[in-house]
Amino acid sequence: MSSLPVTPRLMTPADVPAAAKVGRDALGALYPVEFQPSTDEEREAQRVRSETRVDHLRQTDPEGAWVAEAGDGEIVGIALALVREDVWGLSLFGVKPGLQGQGIGGPILDGSLRYAEGRRAAIILSSTDARAMRRYFRAGFQVRPCIAAAGAINRSRLPAGLRARTGDVADDAELIAAVSRHVRTAEHGADVDAMLRTGGELLVVDGRGWAVVRDGSPMVVAAFDDAAARDLLWSCFAAATPGAAAHVDFIGQGNDWAVEVALDMGLALTPDGPIFTRGDLGPLAPYLPSGAYL
Known part of the structure; x- marks a missing residue:
């Protein structure tokens, strides 16, 4: 269980900058150093790209956009999903670095997965994070290895x-x-x-x-x-x-x-992280x- 009082809820427009930062930080920890932004200009471009992505999907798929809010109001987790022609996909799932393994991610992932219920197909492009892969498999997805x-x-x-x-x-x-x-x-x-x-x-x-x-x-x-x-x-x-x-x-x-x-x-x-499909x-x-x- 989480040591923080955390509330899973649907994302609002005001959450976008903080939620996008959680996603950047969570994924950035998994990227090779040569693909990390190294200048202020590159970091700013990355920020704009991530906020555009998050806000775009919050608008097109509000039922699939979830955040975890700590008791002090800080956004510490994001789960972002989309549906296109009855195919569900998980665009982004991350927890603030240092807080993983405390029960924060599960409820918001469950919220995004509820958006997949009744869809004819679903896909997740996974990171190599062992906890994430375990969650996806336990949610009934099949594994497709990748390089x-x-x-x-x-x-x-x-x-x-x-x-x-x-x-x-x-x-x-x-x-x-x-x-x-x-x-x-x-x-x-x-x-x-x-x-x-x-x-x-x-x-x-x-x-x-x-x-x-x-x-x-x-x-x-x-x-x-x-x-x-x-x-x-x-x-x-x-x-x-x-x-x-x-x-x-x-x-x-x-x-x-x-x-x-x-x-x-x-x-x-x-x-590479595998693809999970249903x-x-x-x-x-x-x-x-x-x-x-x-």
């Missing part, structure tokens, strides 16, 4: 003739929705706009797939075929600034095309899901 890739982008390795172009969220909406339904049985909808508002760039291979890239790393890649997915991932790397490093997260079963591209770029492979989510391939928007 990640990271390292410096070597522009001399980029192939010629990439076909991806800069997309337009309005003009390409039909393709984006169709591809999302193909890989995960549900469109991304307004979440694409949210990705673009936080520094993402939309890439499209006409008729075959789309991606959003930020700083040379894919936020999401979805395609009808492996060849288009390869082109999109290479195009993400090509969009990086000189000297940038890239990370490719949640490479799951059926996505060896992403492993091939990552190795050809010279990135190193490491174990119900029929389709092939989840060719697909690199978004950590924030699944």
